[in-house]
Amino acid sequence: MSNKGVQLHIQDKQVVLDNGILQATFSNPGGTITGIQYNGIDNLLEFHNSEPNGGGYSTLNWSKVGRSGTSGKFDAIKGTSFKVVVENEEKVELSFARTWYPSLQHEHAPLNIDKRFIMLRGSSGFYYYSIYEHLEDMPAFNLDETRIVFRLKIDKFRYMAIADNRQRCMPLPDDRLPGRGEELAFPEAVLLVNPIEPEFKGEVDDKYQYSCENKDNRVHGWICFDPPVGFWQITASNEFKTAGPLKQDLTSHVNPTALAMFVSAHYGGEDHVLKFKSGEPWKKVFGPVFIYLNSVLDDNDTFKLWNDAKEQMKNEVRCWPYSFPESKDFPTSDQRGTVNGRLLVQDRYISENFISANGAYVGLAPPGDIGSWQREGKGYQFWTTADEEGYFTIKNIRVGDYNLYAWVPGFIGDYRYDVAITITSGCDIDIGHLMYEPPRDGPTLWEIGIPDRSAAEFYIPDPNPKYINKLYVNHPDRFRQYGLWERYADLYPEGDLVYTVGVSDYKKDWFFAHVTRKVGDGTYDGTTWQIKFNNDNAYQSGIHKLRVALASANVAQLLVRINDPKAEPPEFSSGLIGKDNAIARHGIHGLYWLFNVDIPSTRLLQGQNTIYLTQASNTSPFQGLMYDYIRLEAPPSTN
Known part of the structure; x- marks a missing residue:
């Protein structure tokens, strides 16, 4: 490991950082990373002057206010001014900034953007962060997506790693082109029919098969075997990412590409688009993220690069918040605060005593409604x-200023502490014992699933043999295979799913997604599932409560009927909800929904009863729901 000081070389059209371990070259003043030299490789990046988006580059997608959807105008973020923020042998920080002017109204998003790069002495990599600002004199707009992308050498980086059990050799980008690849029903998915390397023939390549939840998305990247070199994108904190710990996003995928996603509508749809009003002041720091490079001397030790990258990730987490960024907009540890407390659960139908909220997700997010954190992205x-x-x-x-939010595995609903919490520099706040009372009116008559905001516990079929990703064969994440929604019609070609309480097993008998059924060329039917249960008439009067927690909804409409599949109006209608695309993008969950349906005891029969759940939207194969958990409660007990 070199102990050489960091050197800065400024040229007419490029800027070079060199610390003796690696050398990074940036376009001047654009701030595109045009080259990374490391361990004898002249350039780890796939960059050609004819490619507008080669190397390492930042982008955003934006749209005018009022436009629906999530795909806006593409904007390659290229600086128009370059500045050396700090330069010494211990570190160099560079700024590539772009200022917005009214004359750019139709060309760029109305944001001032400052892209920062930091190289430290003795560090095998460099850091990237960016500062986005919307000023009071700027017009309204929607920010659909922003990220930094690294496109690596195609002939060098063939092995991708995201987790201990999610890593493999990957196809080549040309395998996705017409003639070698066949585009499937969902456009990002391609069936490899004539790949350059025959071992990939018959596989599906889809970048969404490699998505990851924010809470788990700490390190991912690629390995080159000759020479043994790793390229890793490390995220030490998710404080700047949108929509909380369960938000899913892209990581690495064929090309070979490594991503740091900061804002996206993935697995949430338009609910995750940041919408700014005219004159709305806003500033946010995205990052820093760490681009880490490693190598080994012995070819037999190549796979140790992944383990080393995980250790480096742990070190980055320990060092957060970093002390070295120069921007006043990135506060150091002593400028931040701490909150301590204890969360308990009170559900008297489970226990007369308070229940410790073991494993609860507890967080601070900008003030909002209960559960608003999963749709929040500006703060x-x-x-x-x-x-x-x-x-x-x-x-x-x-x-x-923040609200404290929480949700507890094993219990439905969301918690919000009603008192706003103000964090000041250096504060250490103990908010004491907090009590979460999950939605509950009466004792449980029956339940289906586990309240954990995921459909993973339900029946996930084997994929169609024509659409296999070999990585996910006999894998815990079997839901990541392509086309599983089509298997519903294979399993239920005529009648729909019928679940009998006390007889059926949700692990085997409850399909993971409530989807449409294809009945013709481009024609689909809504489907109606049945839950059959026996009512012993122990409760003569009162209101039963049906709790329906959804793990996902995509342009879906849930109708609930009792004992009559054609009753009008239905007992409950969700209306048209959700655009999270989790079914098509192999996500096993999108946004969480909780519906509480009143069922008067007079609507139930003595003996056998049937609840009909209809997913009525039926214009595409991708419309549907994923259930998290369903519970029927008896009327409240009187004692």
Whole structure:
């Protein structure tokens, strides 16, 4: 490991950073990373002057206010001014900034953007962060997506790693082109029919098969075998990402590409688009993220690069918040605050005593309604998990006003602490014992599933043999195979799913997604599932409560009927909800929904009863729901 000081070389059209371990070259003043030299490889990046988006580059998608959807105008973020923020042998920080003017109204998003790069002495990599600002004199607009992208050498980086059990050799980008690849029903998915390397023939390549939840998206990247080199994107904190710990996003995929996603509508749809009003002041720091390079001397040790990258990730997490960024908009540890407390659960139908919120997700996010954190993206969020006794500590919180939110695995619904929390520099706040009372009116008559905001516990079929990704054969994430929605019609070619309480097993008998059935060329039917249960008439009067928690909804409409599949009006209608695309994008969950349906006892029969769940939207194969958990409660007990 070199101990050479960081050197900066400024040329007419490029800027070079060199610390003796690696050399990074940037376009001047654009700030595109045109080259990374490391371990004898002249350039780890696939960059040609004829490619507008080669190398390492930042982008955003934006649209005019009022436009629906999530795909806006593409904007390659290229700086128009270059500045050396700090330069010494210990570190160099560079700024490539772009200022917005009214004359650019139709060309660029109305944002001032400052892209920063930092190289440290002795560090095998470099850091990237960016500062986005919307000023009071700027017009309204929608920010659909923003990210930084690294396109690596195609002939070098063939092995991708996202997790211990999610890594493999990948196809070549040419395998996705017409003649070698066949585009499937969902456009990002391609069936490899004539790949350059025959071992990939018959596989599906789809970048969404490699998505990851924010809470788990700490390190991912690629390995080159000759020479043994790793390229890794490390995220030490998710405070700047949108929509909380369960938000899913892209990581690495064929090309070979490594991404740091900051804002996206993936797995949430338009609910995750940031919408700015005219004159709305806003500033946010995205990052820093760390681009880490590693190598080994012995070819037999190549796979140790992944383990080393994980260790480096742990070190980056320990060092968060970093002390070296020069921007006043990135506060250091002593400028932040801490919140401590304990979360308990009170559900008298489970226990007369308070229940510790073991494993609860507890976080601070901008003030909002209960559960608003999963749709919030303009501010910062800070999350942790409670210990076995429900105690939690949230550290390194930026100064500002927040609500405390939580959800507890094993219980439905969301918690919000009603008192706003103001974080000041250096504060350490103990908010004491908090009590979450999950939605509950009466004792459980029956339940289906586990309240964990995921459909993973339900029946996930084997994929169609024509649409296999070999990585996910006999894999815990079997839901990541392409085309599983089509298997419903194979399993239920005529009648729909019928689940009998006390007889059926949700692990085997409850299909993971409530989808449409194809009945003709481009024609689909809505489907109606039945839940059959026996009512012993123990409760003569009162209101039963049906709790329906959804793990996902995509342009869907849920109708609930009792004992009559054609009753009008239905007992409940969700209306048209959701655009999270989790079914088509192999996500096993999108946004969480909870519906509470009143069922008067007079609507139930003595003996056998049937609840009919209809997913009525039927214009595409991708419309549907994923259930998280369903429970029927008896009327409240009187004692």
